[in-house]
Amino acid sequence: MKQTVQNLEQAYKHILETFLHRKTEQGLYQAQQFSKVLLEHQISPEEFVSIHRAVLEELFPTVPDKVIDSFDLLLEVMMGYGLAYREHQSLRNRQRELESEIDVAANMQQTLLPAAIPDIDSLDIGVISVPANKMSGDYYNYILDDHGCLGVAIADIIGKGVPAALCMSMIKYAMDSLPEQRLQPGALLENLNRVVEQNVDDSMFITMMYGSYDPRTHEFRYSGAGHEPGFFYHADRDEFEELRAKGLVLGVSRKTKFTEYHVQVQKGDFIIFLSDGVTECRVGDNFIERSEIISLIRKYMHLSAQQLVENVYQELVKLQGFILRDDFTLMIMRRDV
Amino acid sequence: MKQTVQNLEQAYKHILETFLHRKTEQGLYQAQQFSKVLLEHQISPEEFVSIHRAVLEELFPTVPDKVIDSFDLLLEVMMGYGLAYREHQSLRNRQRELESEIDVAANMQQTLLPAAIPDIDSLDIGVISVPANKMSGDYYNYILDDHGCLGVAIADIIGKGVPAALCMSMIKYAMDSLPEQRLQPGALLENLNRVVEQNVDDSMFITMMYGSYDPRTHEFRYSGAGHEPGFFYHADRDEFEELRAKGLVLGVSRKTKFTEYHVQVQKGDFIIFLSDGVTECRVGDNFIERSEIISLIRKYMHLSAQQLVENVYQELVKLQGFILRDDFTLMIMRRDV
């Protein structure tokens, strides 16, 4: 340590001498590079000020005492920055620890999501789900039953990060224990609502949309719990329609009932489920319009379902300067035969 | 901002003038207080160096140019600390956000633990569970069945913090769904083991001890999965015995079998369950001995069960300078009639 400080002092003396000789930008650039070396060696700022004073005294033995004395005060003030600097180092360590904990937890969370998109003859399915931070409060699931019927869920926990993730694991285990209701969207939401109401803090709510698709009849039935409306695309008319489902968010009242809706899916039609992280993309101070989302979907709807959602995401994340303010989930199911 | 800097410059000029006049400790103390004001106003260190230079030039118009020029270099190097300082501020914001997220999650986690200690005529029960950080990887539970029989669980997830908490919520939901095995410790662990094996990452293990107490026969049956041994206190002989239960930790192999042990509990006897956070208390470079834990228990065993565990905890946490290195859980069940 003492050795390092002495070497750094020598190096700094050289840089200062050269600089004072011809005051070039080159000299200042060297000073900046030198500051990186100081930080690498974890030299605190008060230590550096003391180095500067020592070098100054060496180079200018005739500097008035008062000027040298003024460095006592500079150094004393610098102690405050020194404390902040030390706190910074320990914060950084704690932060790295926390972040790596959260990395592990985020990985665990990934295992709560379906490992693969189910393979259904008549449907082309695509999904993208990106957390705003490392852990997500958006959840989605696909459930395939013995008759080839598909259940599709999307949920958004109000709140982000770690608490949302804990909540999401509950939703997942609760859905796993409700195999009977997989084809009855309304009944499924009613059951989930009871679990949420009992287990989750009053400040925590979950919005959800659940649908079931029967590939034999091409009927899609769905119910919603306060969730962001999706879209339904009619291929024959080349038109988008809002996919709304009235219903209170989960966890508010034990006795909520959920209306079941249904729609007939024709060849080329598609269903879009999304979370409000998609529609509440902020560009500058404005939210993006739902009509702009539709334009983006149109732009890429000649592609496969998976490519479609990925391209829409890419455009939206770029629009926001690569910072997501909310978890982002976009799902599409298109009937292609 | 400009205004603030000018005011601070005036204040600093006054402090420096006074200090140079009579170089007292009083002046340096004022400088330290001044540094707190700078930090409160989020003045970066390069800004402060520039203030120092301006004041110096004002006070000593005859200072050689080279000395003043040297401040260009000082300021340039200080930019590096300035960057670290700004990073510190944003780290701190991110940290506060994370910490408050984790506070919420830690609260949610508390709701996974039993709300109250069950009230059983013949048993005096006490428990303390303190996480090393905010979230715990230790878990305990009491389950009371219709016949007044008590199930007691203690578990330790290998790993701490957020991932451990996610894992713990799984254990809780899994236990809730196994009502039939509550009085069969071996069978219960076998079932839990399957759940853990299927759902949890390979790097994650859980040690556990589960016991059931029948207040009609005063028989205690228990099984363990690689968990820290507890203690059994024989009142008649005034002796402590290790409460060991052989068994592989949960999540290693799908087919693990767990031996069931049993012991007859006499009046005044008690059972201690603990996590390795209790026995691996570190004092300086040494771990505390299990015999020292026994001495501490003896010291407080004239008190109620709850007071006993709380006092033992207080002594152990103080021994470690109030820093816990692992989650700490200590449970006692004493037959008092």
Added chain:
Amino acid sequence: METQSCVEVKNEWGIVAARQAGRTLSKEIGFGSVDQARITTAISELARNIYLYAKPGEICLEVVEKTTKTGLKKGIQIVARDRGPGIPDIRQVMIDGFTTSGGMGAGLPGVKRLMDEFTIDSKTGEGTTVTATKWLR
């Protein structure tokens, strides 16, 4: 003074030249010495990124203006442009970047904190463009 002036960065001399250009221009615009140092540091970090990971590239400087409630405001705009490997995950770089950690884009969060406005565009295999502006207060 309305035209852009660019400095090519292919070695450390380029970094120094870009710094020098930035310091001179920011002084002309009327920035104080601390802000001059900040702008120069931002340029230096951007130029060093090019030099280390994506040379050759260029740093272009321009005087910019905008009208605000209190009248016309002047500022300096820095554009750093390269045809290097690009940044595969910009979100990663902007979220976590620690000042002292190495690698392409390591200094970007610092640059963002030194300047008032900051945008980045990057495509893997095609290069990166960073635009940063600081306004006179």
Added chain:
Amino acid sequence: METQSCVEVKNEWGIVAARQAGRTLSKEIGFGSVDQARITTAISELARNIYLYAKPGEICLEVVEKTTKTGLKKGIQIVARDRGPGIPDIRQVMIDGFTTSGGMGAGLPGVKRLMDEFTIDSKTGEGTTVTATKWLR
């Protein structure tokens, strides 16, 4: 020089006196000027805590020695003692304390970082004792 010298802290003059005593003693022991400033800052923070939340209290300073592999080592030990309200949750104070957040014990993590050794004992309603040592390198 083996005996403890104590300064009473009941107003800001006490803080300054404790600082002065610390600076003088650490200079005598042979600490360099930066370490002198660090030791003084640690004393200042401890004394200020007493002054703000638990006055009157005292700061005691002592020259301490220990034998290491490389021979005898000298150091300075600071003991800050008060009969104030005590710190209800020491773990909280030592884990989170941010330099600029207020309240009893706010500066303690900073003191710990400035010194080599640090222990604290506190009982609600009875007071707090902090002991911190720095060794000559």
